[in-house]
Every structure is written in C-alpha cells, then in structure tokens.
Amino acid sequence: MTEWTVLGIxxxxxxxxxxxxxxxLVDGLSEGARVVGADLAGRLPLFDPDVENDxxxxxxxxxxxxxxxxxxxxxxxxxxxxxxxxxxVTKNALDWLVGSGGLVGRPTLLVSASPGQAGGMxxxxxxxxxxxxxxxxxxxxxxxxxxxxRTDASGRFTDPAVVDxxxxxxxxxxxxxxxxxxxxxxxxx
Ligand SMILES: Cc1cc2nc3c(=O)[nH]c(=O)nc-3n(C[C@H](O)[C@H](O)[C@H](O)COP(=O)(O)O)c2cc1C
Numbered sequence: 001m002t003e004w005t006v007l008g009i010x011x012x013x014x015x016x017x018x019x020x021x022x023x024x025l026v027d028g029l030s031e032g033a034r035v036v037g038a039d040l041a042g043r044l045p046l047f048d049p050d051v052e053n054d055x056x057x058x059x060x061x062x063x064x065x066x067x068x069x070x071x072x073x074x075x076x077x078x079x080x081x082x083x084x085x086x087x088x089v090t091k092n093a094l095d096w097l098v099g100s101g102g103l104v105g106r107p108t109l110l111v112s113a114s115p116g117q118a119g120g121m122x123x124x125x126x127x128x129x130x131x132x133x134x135x136x137x138x139x140x141x142x143x144x145x146x147x148x149x150r151t152d153a154s155g156r157f158t159d160p161a162v163v164d165x166x167x168x169x170x171x172x173x174x175x176x177x178x179x180x181x182x183x184x185x186x187x188x189x
Contacts, residue, residue: 004177006030007072007106008038011079011090011123016155018113018147019120022166023078025157026111029170033177035076037068041093052099065093066100074177075108075136081123090123094130104135105183107176109169111142113157119143139176140169 027035043061079090112120150159
C-alpha cells in the first residue's frame, strides 16, 4: 500500500487539546498515510523575516518544519478558534512556509474542535486566503462542536458521528493524494 506523508499542523499548545485529539483521530483513520511533524508548529518562534533571511540562524524547529513540509505530500491542519479567527500558532506556521516552496499542490484537510456550538468554524474562513496563496488544495473542512461531550475520559474522540465524519474527510484527502501523485507522475499531462 502507498505510504503518504502528511504534514500535521496543530494550532493548540494546550495540554488535553481537542484539536490535538482531532489530529490524532485523522492520523488513526489514515490507512496508508502517516501524519508527521505535528508537534512542530507549537515550537516555532514568531515569524521574523530577518531570521528567515539568515538560514544559519534558523532554530531547529524552523529547519525541521520546513523539511517536513517539503517532503509531505499532503497537509492536515487542526486549529482552535480564538476570538473568531484561527489561533496565532496556526497562522504563524503558515507564515514560516511563505518563503519556501509553500504547500503547492498539497491536498489539505482543515479540522477544528471546540466546546462551543460552532465547533471552531470561524477559524476556517480566514485561513483560506493564505492557504490559497501557499498553493494548498483544500479538500475538506471538518468542525466538531461540543467537543467535551464527544470525547472519552482520556480525551480521545470516540463519538461515532465524529469518527464517521472524519473518516469521510480522510477518504477525500487520500483520494486527492492519489490524484496529485498521478498528476506528478512522469508522462502525465
Ligand atoms: C482566548 C480564547 C479565545 C477563544 N475564542 C473562541 C471563539 O472565538 N470561538 C470559539 O468557539 N471558542 C473560542 N475559545 C474556546 C476554544 O475554542 C477552546 O478553548 C478550545 O478547546 C481550544 O482548542 P484546544 O482544545 O485544541 O486547545 C476561545 C478560547 C480562548 C482561550
């Protein structure tokens, strides 16, 4: 079976994060794909063009994040909604990719979870312009509301409706990964 590499971006630094749990669910349902680098977004410094312009000064997290992004065939972003927008950690991670190859042609899945009724959906719309700029191909958006009621005692999403919805999204991501690989194959126009 093909083994896809998918860059994970988790926008929460919180212990017991629902978004980290959602990313774990994506990983667990992704047969034939593995999510890499999910801890890196939270370790990146605030984006600074002066640091970016001096590669020797790059912190390890920047070096590693850029490398993981380059090797990844797809992306999954799990972001909290803060103040009706995406978490700063999420946007900061995308800023660190603008000066690299970005996410050109990478099928991308956007997911959010929140204890509230909207499930973090207002974090998604503002991420679409930067994702478009980076060349990502958005395949699906999933929001999970009332997250506390849909996780078990260990914080994992066990609600069958959530699992089914995420499975559907992962299927879309995998189909897009296959299509993107087909387009990259030699001899394919
Ligand atoms: C500063 C702050 C702002 C927040 N703003 C929103 C918001 O606008 N909409 C919302 O649904 N939840 C909001 N929340 C609640 C978060 O969605 C909730 O804390 C969520 O669990 C964060 O994601 P995590 O569990 O992955 O850390 C906010 C939380 C904080 C701390």
